[in-house]
Amino acid sequence: MIKTLDNLKQGENGIISAFKGKGEVRKHLMEMGLVRGSDIKVERVAPLGDPIEVKIKGYSLSLRKEDAKKIEIEIS
Numbered sequence: 001m002i003k004t005l006d007n008l009k010q011g012e013n014g015i016i017s018a019f020k021g022k023g024e025v026r027k028h029l030m031e032m033g034l035v036r037g038s039d040i041k042v043e044r045v046a047p048l049g050d051p052i053e054v055k056i057k058g059y060s061l062s063l064r065k066e067d068a069k070k071i072e073i074e075i076s
Contacts, residue, residue, distance in 0.1 A: 001075045005040070006052065006068035013041035014073035021070040033057055034071060
């Protein structure tokens with residue numbers, strides 16, 4: 001099943017499968033360490049849904065909900 005990162009709940013995890021953004025958006029996400037095939041886990045979601053804190057490659061990263069909508073996650 002494929003979902004966007006903003007639709008995952010706290011504690012859910014999956015594998016990054018694709019990005020909806022092109023060009024600068026995609027480059028920005030990749031510079032933050034978000035690459036296809038990486039395991040990602042939602043650690044915490046702020047009360048209003050923004051930001052979303054994830055764990056990837058052993059470190060924590062906070063993402064704006066707008067950016068999280070552009071990341072497709074494969075859920076097993």
